[in-house]
Amino acid sequence: MSTIDTHNAGQHAHHEGSYLTPHGGALATIWNWATTIDHKKIGVMYLFAIMFMFFLGGVAALGVRAELWEPTRVVTQVVEGETVTSYTGQVLVNLAPIVPGVESEGGVSAGMNIYNRAFSLHGIIMTFMVIVPSVPASLGNFFLPLMLGAKDVAFPRLNLMSWYIYVFGSIFAVAAVVMGGVDTGWTFYTPYSTMTDADHLRVVFVILAAFILGFSSILTGLNFIVTVHKLRAPGMGWFDMPLFVWAMYATAIIQVLATPVIGITLLLLIFERVFHVGIFDPRMGGDPVLYQHFFWFYSHPVVYVMIIPAFGIINEIIPVHARKKLFGYRAMAFATLGIAAVSFLVWGHHMFTASGELAAMIFSALTFLVAIPTAIKVFNWVATLYKGSIAFNTPMLYALSFLFMFTIGGLTGLPLATLATDLHLHDSYFVVAHFHYVMMGGTIIAFVGGIHHWWPKMFGKLYNERWAIFGCVLVFIGFNLTFFTQFILGTRGMPRRYASYPDEFQFLHQLSTIGSWILGIGFVVHLGVFVHSLVAGRKAPENPWGGLSLEWETESPPIEHNFHHEPIVKHGPYDFDTVQPPHTDPAEFPMPEPLRAGERTH
Amino acid sequence: MNPFLGLFESARAATFPAQQGPVARFIFGRDPQEAAYSAGVEGLFMFIFWISTFVFIGLMALSFYWAVKYRRRPGVAPPRSPSHNTALEITWTIIPSIVFISLFFVGFRVYAKQVIAPSDAVRLDLIGYRWGWNLYYPGGVTSTETLPPGTISASSVPVFMFPEDTPILLEMSSQDVIHSFWVPDFRSKMDLFPNRSTSFWFRTSKLQPGDMDNPDLGYPNKEHILYCAEYCGDQHSQMLGLIRVVPREVYENFLRNPWPEGISLVEKGKLLHSLRGCNACHSLDGSSGTGPTWLNWYGYEHRYTDGSTHLADADFTRESIYYPGRKIRSGYQNVMNSYLGQINEEEMRALIAFMRSISDQGGDPTAGFPDEEEETGGN
Numbered sequence: 017m018s019t020i021d022t023h024n025a026g027q028h029a030h031h032e033g034s035y036l037t038p039h040g041g042a043l044a045t046i047w048n049w050a051t052t053i054d055h056k057k058i059g060v061m062y063l064f065a066i067m068f069m070f071f072l073g074g075v076a077a078l079g080v081r082a083e084l085w086e087p088t089r090v091v092t093q094v095v096e097g098e099t100v101t102s103y104t105g106q107v108l109v110n111l112a113p114i115v116p117g118v119e120s121e122g123g124v125s126a127g128m129n130i131y132n133r134a135f136s137l138h139g140i141i142m143t144f145m146v147i148v149p150s151v152p153a154s155l156g157n158f159f160l161p162l163m164l165g166a167k168d169v170a171f172p173r174l175n176l177m178s179w180y181i182y183v184f185g186s187i188f189a190v191a192a193v194v195m196g197g198v199d200t201g202w203t204f205y206t207p208y209s210t211m212t213d214a215d216h217l218r219v220v221f222v223i224l225a226a227f228i229l230g231f232s233s234i235l236t237g238l239n240f241i242v243t244v245h246k247l248r249a250p251g252m253g254w255f256d257m258p259l260f261v262w263a264m265y266a267t268a269i270i271q272v273l274a275t276p277v278i279g280i281t282l283l284l285l286i287f288e289r290v291f292h293v294g295i296f297d298p299r300m301g302g303d304p305v306l307y308q309h310f311f312w313f314y315s316h317p318v319v320y321v322m323i324i325p326a327f328g329i330i331n332e333i334i335p336v337h338a339r340k341k342l343f344g345y346r347a348m349a350f351a352t353l354g355i356a357a358v359s360f361l362v363w364g365h366h367m368f369t370a371s372g373e374l375a376a377m378i379f380s381a382l383t384f385l386v387a388i389p390t391a392i393k394v395f396n397w398v399a400t401l402y403k404g405s406i407a408f409n410t411p412m413l414y415a416l417s418f419l420f421m422f423t424i425g426g427l428t429g430l431p432l433a434t435l436a437t438d439l440h441l442h443d444s445y446f447v448v449a450h451f452h453y454v455m456m457g458g459t460i461i462a463f464v465g466g467i468h469h470w471w472p473k474m475f476g477k478l479y480n481e482r483w484a485i486f487g488c489v490l491v492f493i494g495f496n497l498t499f500f501t502q503f504i505l506g507t508r509g510m511p512r513r514y515a516s517y518p519d520e521f522q523f524l525h526q527l528s529t530i531g532s533w534i535l536g537i538g539f540v541v542h543l544g545v546f547v548h549s550l551v552a553g554r555k556a557p558e559n560p561w562g563g564l565s566l567e568w569e570t571e572s573p574p575i576e577h578n579f580h581h582e583p584i585v586k587h588g589p590y591d592f593d594t595v596q597p598p599h600t601d602p603a604e605f606p607m608p609e610p611l612r613a614g615e616r617t618h
Numbered sequence: 619m620n621p622f623l624g625l626f627e628s629a630r631a632a633t634f635p636a637q638q639g640p641v642a643r644f645i646f647g648r649d650p651q652e653a654a655y656s657a658g659v660e661g662l663f664m665f666i667f668w669i670s671t672f673v674f675i676g677l678m679a680l681s682f683y684w685a686v687k688y689r690r691r692p693g694v695a696p697p698r699s700p701s702h703n704t705a706l707e708i709t710w711t712i713i714p715s716i717v718f719i720s721l722f723f724v725g726f727r728v729y730a731k732q733v734i735a736p737s738d739a740v741r742l743d744l745i746g747y748r749w750g751w752n753l754y755y756p757g758g759v760t761s762t763e764t765l766p767p768g769t770i771s772a773s774s775v776p777v778f779m780f781p782e783d784t785p786i787l788l789e790m791s792s793q794d795v796i797h798s799f800w801v802p803d804f805r806s807k808m809d810l811f812p813n814r815s816t817s818f819w820f821r822t823s824k825l826q827p828g829d830m831d832n833p834d835l836g837y838p839n840k841e842h843i844l845y846c847a848e849y850c851g852d853q854h855s856q857m858l859g860l861i862r863v864v865p866r867e868v869y870e871n872f873l874r875n876p877w878p879e880g881i882s883l884v885e886k887g888k889l890l891h892s893l894r895g896c897n898a899c900h901s902l903d904g905s906s907g908t909g910p911t912w913l914n915w916y917g918y919e920h921r922y923t924d925g926s927t928h929l930a931d932a933d934f935t936r937e938s939i940y941y942p943g944r945k946i947r948s949g950y951q952n953v954m955n956s957y958l959g960q961i962n963e964e965e966m967r968a969l970i971a972f973m974r975s976i977s978d979q980g981g982d983p984t985a986g987f988p989d990e991e992e993e994t995g996g997n
Binding site for chain 2: 128129132199201205207208211212214215298299303304305338339340341342343344345347369370373376377380381384385387388391392394395398399400401402403404405406407408416419420423424427428430431433434435436437438439440442443444504507508509511512513514515516517518519520590592593603604606607608609
């Protein structure tokens with residue numbers, strides 16, 4: 017029943033340290049990490065870089081929510097001879113010194129200027145620097161080779177290069193922020209993005225940053241595709257792969273195919289801004305809708321780059337913590353590939369209010385196609401819970417939170433795919449709430465769940481379960497309070513990207529802002545749990561949850577070359593009904609009665 | 619001719635029942651305007667909402683029930699259970715597919731009503747710019763009323779009158795970047811582009827004696843807030859408008875005499891300052907915005923980016939409004955659009971009179987235009 021080929025263990029066993037073992041002094045260790053080609057170290061470096069960017073983007077989000085506490089912060093018009101007080105700059109006071117012209121302009125532009133830059137900063141960081149790379153670059157890098165039973169990814173040096181490209185691109189973006197930030201929104205819609213801040217290079221810098229980050233994405237994707245094709249352990253067929261690997265594979269295909277399109281588009285945008293070549297700006301003979309087509313031709317598939325890895329994580333968490341064979345493995349694998357394929361055909365649904373009626377009709381119909389495989393996935397997850405043995409620990413609670421929030425996110429996509437209702441809801445808070453339920457309630461929640469699930473494996477330390485559950489509950493409450501209110505704001509008529517709003521929306525905005533504080537505290541609790549675990553956590557066993565995929569075979573943390581011997585796969589990743597998980601005590605993880613002759617489970 | 623127009627026309631005939639339950643009122647707030655399609659949009663949304671609620675509660679109840687029922691008990695093995703069931707999996711693929719396909723068709727039918735205007739609709743032109751709206755009525759008449767700052771927005775908001783019980787078709791375009799015309803009460807929106815025309819239609823409701831959104835007016839009226847829904851820069855959130863549906867005779871009277879009776883040239887200029895969007899960039903209190911303030915502008919000499927200085931007199935004012943790119947004030951960028959052809963002679967005089975009235979070098983604004991008249995003789 018063991019996965020590892022042990023009959024010649026004696027001949028090949030050699031003692032090797034954990035990948036975390038320091039090499040010499042502090043400087044030598046830093047040099048070792050900076051030049052490492054070990055996928056695990058690169059994954060960990062990505063993880064910390066992404067967490068740092070998540071913190072930056074989160075601070076911007078809290079600032080945005082704080083500004084919206086009051087309906088009208090910025091009033092400088094003369095009312096009957098006296099100037100109404102302005103609260104400008106109070107909330108984001110630390111941003112004020114770096115936003116050019118705030119001091120000199122004062123008044124009407126200043127507060128909105130800060131607000132517009134803060135929401136753009138939030139969107140750009142969270143999209144390009146957090147959600148797109150989040151799961152593949154960190155957990156994917158760490159666990160894809162482990163789950164395949166490989167020693168590393170196919171191109172380890174390319175992998176290190178992609179990390180440096182990510183850092184280089186992020187530095188460009190942060191430089192633009194230090195120079196004063198941009199107010200284009202993360203979508204860089206033309207002609208606004210070619211006109212704003214015309215005397216500055218900030219916008220060019222941010223666009224360049226997104227362009228550079230794209231290469232990091234492409235290289236990681238390429239690496240994963242080749243790794244999955246070539247480095248599967250002996251005995252592992254395509255349908256013996258864990259679904260997390262399937263998810264990484266589907267994601268990688270989208271990354272490699274779609275990212276070049278945004279690269280070219282962003283270059284054209286820079287050409288237009290810097291050299292005044294008319295492509296998108298009508299004053300120079302261009303067409304702004306062309307930009308939207310180019311942009312969404314990448315950015316819609318990329319929505320699935322963001323969410324498919326989350327599906328992969330949930331596919332691991334639910335079976336392991338429910339001790340239950342995943343329901344409908346093949347349907348899951350095909351649904352993942354199906355979503356990836358259809359994702360290229362639906363970009364036009366971002367332009368129902370901009371394009372012709374016929375195009376809108378076709379894209380609406382195609383959009384509903386994506387909903388079908390997504391629905392199948394949700395049904396499969398729920399069915400997996402049936403007759404399981406469900407542990408209420410942090411990863412499982414996050415997986416259940418994911419089910420709750422992702423289902424809301426998916427269902428609220430229906431009125432947005434439906435033509436008539438989208439015309440009302442487009443560019444309103446309903447859309448904001450919808451994509452936060454998918455991107456944050458889906459991807460980030462699954463990501464945090466995945467970090468907890470694999471934390472003992474990555475760092476060899478257990479975390480404090482009680483405090484982590486407390487953090488999870490805070491995040492769940494905070495998230496829903498922040499974003500559920502925004503659905504109602506949207507249907508009632510609150511447009512997105514507004515620094516001020518009529519008084520009638522204030523109550524719901526304040527609820528949302530309070531929610532953002534709870535959400536923030538929840539993440540701080542998690543940060544504390546992680547730091548505590550690294551400093552004082554108990555040593556983790558090899559297989560704390562009783563998982564069956566290959567990463568649980570090796571030590572916690574894994575040794576430098578992952579496995580002492582090349583594993584040979586003899587069972588599927590979810591065969592909890594027939595296989596005793598490695599390194600587990602049968603008393604703690606008992607097996608069901610063996611099948612009687614002729615009996616079938618399905 | 620669009621070959622698919624017939625398809626749209628046939629779809630338009632269908633209606634979707636409007637729902638007016640308390641849940642719908644909680645979700646949408648105000649009642650939908652009778653725009654011939656608004657109630658249909660709301661009804662369709664509620665239809666999707668109830669399906670979604672049913673599915674969501676079902677899935678969550680099942681998950682919660684199973685998660686608790688099959689919670690882990692130390693030392694107890696999970697029972698055997700299937701991990702695959704072809705019939706079940708085919709069922710839960712086909713049923714959602716049918717629901718989604720039906721949603722598409724129903725959505726398309728209501729959409730057809732939203733995008734095809736009746737042929738007898740009154741056509742008006744709407745131009746969006748950073749940061750305001752200009753609505754052109756027949757005969758070149760434009761709005762002459764604003765809500766004062768602080769009513770629904772920090773800036774003043776233009777009021778656009780429409781006759782009751784009339785289909786209106788707006789032909790829209792933008793002067794600069796992309797904007798989007800959204801009146802939540804109409805439950806629909808459409809983008810405005812700088813390089814093409816788009817259109818938006820709605821039917822104003824038939825006023826009842828009790829419709830008194832603004833009780834000060836003395837006649838029945840309904841008011842709807844207009845938002846710009848496509849991000850367009852600094853004051854995107856101040857780009858509002860107020861749509862006021864009024865009795866037909868009030869509307870016709872407005873078309874004949876757009877300006878309030880007995881309004882002075884200076885007052886008219888002050889109104890134009892906010893109606894034409896000058897207020898977005900030019901303050902009246904001395905603070906510097908995207909453009910220079912109008913306070914103490916007239917009658918003073920200012921320095922320009924080409925190094926020259928110029929006296930701000932009536933002719934220079936006229937040139938700056940019609941050809942804003944010719945002389946650019948030091949410390950500012952040229953972002954202003956030309957108002958040539960959009961501001962007529964009477965309005966120009968009103969603007970100049972207003973500028974003079976808020977400058978201590980403006981002289982007596984009611985005393986005519988001596989400097990301008992001299993120049994006119996020379997032309």
